[in-house]
Amino acid sequence: LTLEARLRRALAEGELRLYYQPQVDIASGRIVGAEALLRWQDPDEGLISPDRFIPVAESSGLIAPIGQWVLEEACRQAQQWLTAGLPALTMAVNVSPRQFLLGDLVAGVGQALSQSGFPANFLELEITESAMAERPEQALALLNRLGDLGLRLAVDDFGTGYSSLAHIKRFPIDVLKIDQGFVRDIPESADDMAICSAIIAMGHSMGFAVLAEGVETPAQLDFLRERGCDNYQGYLRSRPVPPDAFEALLRAQS
Numbered sequence: 001l002t003l004e005a006r007l008r009r010a011l012a013e014g015e016l017r018l019y020y021q022p023q024v025d026i027a028s029g030r031i032v033g034a035e036a037l038l039r040w041q042d043p044d045e046g047l048i049s050p051d052r053f054i055p056v057a058e059s060s061g062l063i064a065p066i067g068q069w070v071l072e073e074a075c076r077q078a079q080q081w082l083t084a085g086l087p088a089l090t091m092a093v094n095v096s097p098r099q100f101l102l103g104d105l106v107a108g109v110g111q112a113l114s115q116s117g118f119p120a121n122f123l124e125l126e127i128t129e130s131a132m133a134e135r136p137e138q139a140l141a142l143l144n145r146l147g148d149l150g151l152r153l154a155v156d157d158f159g160t161g162y163s164s165l166a167h168i169k170r171f172p173i174d175v176l177k178i179d180q181g182f183v184r185d186i187p188e189s190a191d192d193m194a195i196c197s198a199i200i201a202m203g204h205s206m207g208f209a210v211l212a213e214g215v216e217t218p219a220q221l222d223f224l225r226e227r228g229c230d231n232y233q234g235y236l237r238s239r240p241v242p243p244d245a246f247e248a249l250l251r252a253q254s
């Protein structure tokens with residue numbers, strides 16, 4: 001069986017899972033959000049990383065039903081935590097470049113929100129800057145329609161793609177996510193520290209919140225706090241974990 005055929009079966013047989021990684025408010029240390037990260041629990045191979053199957057999903061068109069499943073499952077889970085009385089969280093969902101430009105994303109998001117009852121203003125879509133830059137006029141129209149639904153928009157992997165600040169400025173963006181590649185070598189790399197400082201200052205001056213990814217050490221966190229970065233994700237707080245483990249993290253702080 002090809003990977004594509006196996007992936008098609010995985011979707012039908014319910015072998016896809018969402019893991020969740022905390023998004024932490026740097027000032028208070030509290031978990032204020034979750035990024036949903038897709039996993040494939042294959043009966044033979046075990047857990048398969050999205051790095052292996054998202055490209056296949058994108059080239060085969062399976063990204064549409066898989067992306068829709070992710071949206072619906074993330075909203076369902078977030079609403080369940082809300083109903084259970086846990087503090088409200090932003091739920092961040094990755095949207096692949098192909099899924100972004102496919103066209104029916106607005107309808108799909110609307111459906112995930114209405115069937116779950118999850119409030120739109122707590123849903124955040126993560127879109128890479130390259131996906132936004134590929135067809136900027138189409139992206140602007142789409143981002144405006146998504147923004148009109150009331151949800152939040154984040155630029156994923158910021159600093160690594162081919163975006164122009166002229167576009168970013170016109171897009172209805174809420175959050176810049178600093179790519180983990182700029183965080184990894186702090187505090188050894190003066191260049192990376194300068195880049196992070198610049199992104200934080202520029203993001204704030206344009207009215208965006210800034211989140212740093214891939215934070216693994218207290219020294220990295222101290223640097224980001226000192227520079228006024230708003231939020232972080234990374235192994236320092238937690239790896240992406242299954243829903244029950246994430247819920248335990250939430251209960252431990254409430």
Ligand code: G
Pocket residue numbers: 036037038039049050051054070094095096240
């Ligand atoms: O979770 P890491 O855990 O290994 O994710 C690897 C890559 O897969 C990252 O680039 C991440 O953005 C991407 N990814 C994870 N989950 C999803 C998803 O639900 N949809 C899309 N399009 N990409 C995802």
Ligand code: G
Pocket residue numbers: 021037094156157180213214215216233234235236239240
């Ligand atoms: O492309 P995106 O930024 O959505 O993907 C996030 C990826 O980063 C996932 O594969 C996730 O598991 C991984 N990740 C999250 N936190 C850390 C971290 O602290 N260190 C490293 N090396 N990877 C991380």
Ligand code: MN
Pocket residue numbers: 035094126156
């Ligand atoms: Mn992401």
Ligand code: NA
Pocket residue numbers: 156157158177178179180213
């Ligand atoms: Na990222």
